[in-house]
Amino acid sequence: GKQLLLATTTSTDNTGLLDYLAPMFTKVAGIELKWVATGTGKALKLGENCDCDVLMVHAPSSEKNYLEAGFGVNRRHVMFNDFVIIGPDSDPAGISKQGLCSALKKIAGEKYIFASRGDNSGTNKKEISLWQQCTDQTPELQQWYLQTGQGMLATINLAVERKGYTLTDRGTLIKFAANSKGSVPLKIMVEGDQSLLNQYSVIEVNKARCPKVKNDLARQFGDWLVSMEGQKAIGDFRLLDKQLFIPNASAE
Amino acid sequence: MEFILEGLVKACQLLVQGDRETYSAIFATVKVSSISMTVSLLLGIPLGYLLGYLSFPGKKGVRTVVDTMLALPTVFIGLVVYAFISSRGPLGEAGLLFTLTGIAIGQCILALPIVIALTATSVESLDRVLRLTLKSLGASPLQIFMTSIWEARMGLLIAATTATGRVLTEVGISMMVGGNIKWHTRTITTAIAMETSKGQFATGIALGLVLLIMAFTINLALSTLRRRV
Amino acid sequence: MEFILEGLVKACQLLVQGDRETYSAIFATVKVSSISMTVSLLLGIPLGYLLGYLSFPGKKGVRTVVDTMLALPTVFIGLVVYAFISSRGPLGEAGLLFTLTGIAIGQCILALPIVIALTATSVESLDRVLRLTLKSLGASPLQIFMTSIWEARMGLLIAATTATGRVLTEVGISMMVGGNIKWHTRTITTAIAMETSKGQFATGIALGLVLLIMAFTINLALSTLRRRV
Amino acid sequence: MEDILRLHKVRHQYNGRTVLDIPDLKIGRGSIVGLAGPNGSGKSTMLKILSLVEKCSHGTLFFENKAITPFAKGARHLLTFLPQETYLLKRSVFDNISYGLKIRGQKKELSLCVAQALELVGLSSSFAERQWSELSGGEAQRVALAARLAIKPACLMLDEPTVSVDMESARNIRRAILLARQEWGTTLVISSHHQSWLNDISDRIVYLYNGRLLDYSYKNVLLGPWEKFSDELFVVKMTDGQLLYASKPPKAGSSGVIAPKDIRISSSPSFGNEKNISGFVTGIFADNNPDSLCIHVVCGDQQFIVNIAVHAFQIAEIRPNQKVSLTYNPKDIVWLA
Amino acid sequence: MEDILRLHKVRHQYNGRTVLDIPDLKIGRGSIVGLAGPNGSGKSTMLKILSLVEKCSHGTLFFENKAITPFAKGARHLLTFLPQETYLLKRSVFDNISYGLKIRGQKKELSLCVAQALELVGLSSSFAERQWSELSGGEAQRVALAARLAIKPACLMLDEPTVSVDMESARNIRRAILLARQEWGTTLVISSHHQSWLNDISDRIVYLYNGRLLDYSYKNVLLGPWEKFSDELFVVKMTDGQLLYASKPPKAGSSGVIAPKDIRISSSPSFGNEKNISGFVTGIFADNNPDSLCIHVVCGDQQFIVNIAVHAFQIAEIRPNQKVSLTYNPKDIVWLA
């Protein structure tokens, strides 16, 4: 049958969203969805190299450059979730319920352990932009700033083991809690700030550059995601009875 | 700690209850590693034999290069193979990206140096009188090859076992070239890596045990064979 | 394709310009793999010798188990070591998680079966008259061990080379146990894996080349040694 | 003479087949014992057991009246063995010869000892620098022997030391062995198929046949199958058609032996109760007994060794290639179990 | 007689040292050539070159008048070699003996051929099932020989075939060799230190010394260093103190040779221009020439082989262990280059 190759970030796969959406899409469109889940950076690179048909990523600034460079076309918002800053129960830095920027400043000022993904992922890019926004610089060589270069779950795990803070998307946090069977020695410290929104988009790989990509199928997939049906499906997706993604389809 | 025990239980469940995803990954692993091992043994044993048997200028250099290739990181091999078979690469037309064949190509590159280096050492450690004896009985170069290989069979068996262990456990190539696509190119090791990155440690352990059981089966068969020869 | 060339250029830049991140990863790699190779050779050679030299009931079984352990996936080892040394594990007090020592423990588990299996095969393939000769000259069991090891030195060298290759290139353990923490536990292979997942393929290739250059240096030294003995 | 080594009720088996069965054998200190016997008769097995490199399946080895087993502390350094298959360590000749000294903790004067050992086996000291692989067959054999002589052992078991070795070196080796006994009081047990050489050097010869010990004089082994000839006589047909007579054997396949002294040699047959068989002389050698000589005679495929007194030899016309008659009494053939 | 093998201007070197230098040597079809000479004289090297297992550094090997090199198509299956170091494949005796047949493509009647080959070397056919490791030294040697006989080769080079082999088997091997020549027309080149055995079996003996070929008769090699004795005479002192005289050698370290026929043996010295040296008889053997005998005499460390006519032997009183005088003319000593 027809097959569509999607390159996406680990969060959509790790949370089980794609396992949930793929059969629905296949049923509607008669297209089998295959996906490669990796870091956002690598997913974009696969698109650039014409090795997939469609992308679902969450790194708005890179995505814009990507479209400008002509690697992708027809970017559409699909959904969002939000980021939170988490830390140990004891909250040694005392940032709980503080504003986003004062929390970050406190961590940097008092040199509390902060785990960063440091992997160029959407989450990492968001984190770096927050440091820039709040402290005018990105921590790098500091002893307290631990860059894992790994996925979100591994980074949360590191924060737990080292009793430090980290920035995560809410979906992965729920997943992490589920994995640890409730006994999470971590709490949400900062949430709800406007700059903590995490936007996912679907981008079609540019057929003009990559003649072999199945643009028609990619279009069908994107159309379905932003359709009523697709949006409802995303909204209905639940992990541990919590909604992870909020559909917000709109053409860019 | 408890996830290890959990993993043990889960491994049994997966195997006994015939979990479809697990069996799909087992199947992919078996398929891809049999291809890569067959090719690398067919190529590697003769090459290793020549390297161990012949003496030619620059032999030490070749050995050093082969030994160095034992330290080829799998992700590196994955990247290089990807460069060649990606749509924009020179072999892009063949459509090998995200296929088991693509993985097998990478795994051959991984296994070949092991087979060559260990075969060469085994052949070198054969008694120098063996060669004399074979020549003295009128063996042709091909017959000398076949008999030397047979005399060195214990060494070759361990070469094959080591290479198989390497191929079965590698992740980098399978991930990069295969893409870990469910039902298609997801092998046991990419599944372990994925489950682990999802925090499903028990599933990771379970899949690791599945792989070990596979390896144990192979080795049990080989050791029965070894007892007979 | 072009990222391979780019990587080549970049590898030179990194090494020549003394890129701090790269050298930190090189240093971590050298440190952790020297510890793990030292320990696994010190343990593995005597064990492999005993396995190859002695005959005892159940020997075939032990060999099969060792051969199976050649197929221990690194992520699996990583998970198991993690289970023991994570703060909630039985050895959590020691604070080994996310340290180079922790990685070294896992790498020993990885390298030991290779050293044992290849040493045993080398020792087994020694001429049976050697043992007779040594006994006939009055050698003690320890002296027989030392001399047999020396007679089998070519086999041991390749065992060490293979195990080193395996340790240098593994990602799963370093990632899981070490955590790929920049400036601390980031080794070359975890850096390659990370750069690749970032889509920085050229950097991945460059770091892979750096690792190969390291391996080549080691092997060049070994082959000079081999020429002398 | 005091006994230094003793095999007591020793039996050795390979795959359940008994290849050595020695009720009792004593070896005197400082003696040179020759070990003769056909291929597969158990000579090497016996030497391995005597030198502790192999443990016998049953029985005990006594060294200076103490029962010992392999790796026994004191004995290990005193009992030394030269295996039949020449094996050199993959090192230089120097390292091969000095190995035994080094493992005994000797560190000084290695060069001197090596040079002396090489000289004993008739090799120039320039050989010390050669690699193990750069030797001819006989040179390798002599280096292996030099490695044993270098450690000046209390007991030395040599398995075919003159194999592949030229005549001059065989004489050198003989001299070295005698020197070892004289200088260091070494006790030697030596197996060899080189009969005249072994005869010459040994104080006493032990003959092995099918793993059993025969008295030296039982040297001519007569293989079956025996066929009934008359009520009292059984025969075996030789390849040249002649018949060899014996009394009733225990089994048709039994082997008999006849002592060299029980056979008379002459240029023409004699008749009576005794039987004759004719053959050709192949060699004439000295015997241990200075009043007697050893003559090798071949009849068909069977080789006989007969003794003749020197004075009788002088009058009998016996020379190589000559046809002679051997006269024996069938009753003198003794049956092996 | 037609030549089957010919070495032409052959020189062979190891590490730059010349170990074999043969200007020309022809071997007739169906002949049995014996190869004698001390350890390290190049016998094994020559046999390896003759059987194509080693390529000579310089020169040409002709087989049936065609120059050939290793792995030459036709010749490979016709030239067979028994190495000095016994090596068996790690398989059963049956597989070892049938190996040569299998690689020649023979698939049928393997059991029969193996049984025949075993019989030729005097081993019972039950040995076929043994593993390579379950043999005594002499048995292994005989299995290796059986593997060569099984393929009925056109040319067979045997390097010390009787090493480790008992006397009866040595006779069996002799018979097998003669049978091979008779039945299959096999040409044989055989090296051995077993002089009487080699003498007996060979049509012609070639003597190697330091890699050079000597005529058979030059068998007694006299090593230097020579010292000036008088204007015309040089001497070397033997280990027992006697002097050996020769004319002026090219160098003090030169080696001389003297033919057995140029030495007279008697029970008392004779005087004149000739010189005498006294020694002891160690053995008396047949010679190739039926009218003459071979006597081995040892003077100090030096062994001499002398010929004596049968009729002279009958009147001279020569027997083993007896003191005899050897008379020679120093001018008969010929110098080796």
Ligand SMILES: Nc1ncnc2c1ncn2[C@@H]1O[C@H](COP(=O)(O)OP(=O)(O)OP(=O)(O)O)[C@@H](O)[C@H]1O
């Ligand atoms: N592989 C080698 N490397 C260097 N020198 C060698 C090698 N093999 C033999 N030689 C030397 O070459 C010479 C001739 O050796 P070869 O084996 O032909 O002697 P040989 O006559 O067979 O002696 P032997 O009676 O001891 O068997 C010897 O001096 C020996 O030391």
Ligand SMILES: Nc1ncnc2c1ncn2[C@@H]1O[C@H](COP(=O)(O)OP(=O)(O)OP(=O)(O)O)[C@@H](O)[C@H]1O
């Ligand atoms: N490892 C073994 N396994 C089984 N049988 C063996 C083994 N070694 C020797 N034998 C058998 O044991 C018997 C005695 O062997 P041994 O080597 O002692 O004989 P030998 O007297 O030294 O003979 P040779 O004169 O040929 O050296 C022989 O029948 C031989 O086949």
Ligand SMILES: [Mg+2]
């Ligand atoms: Mg023996």
Ligand SMILES: [Mg+2]
């Ligand atoms: Mg030789």
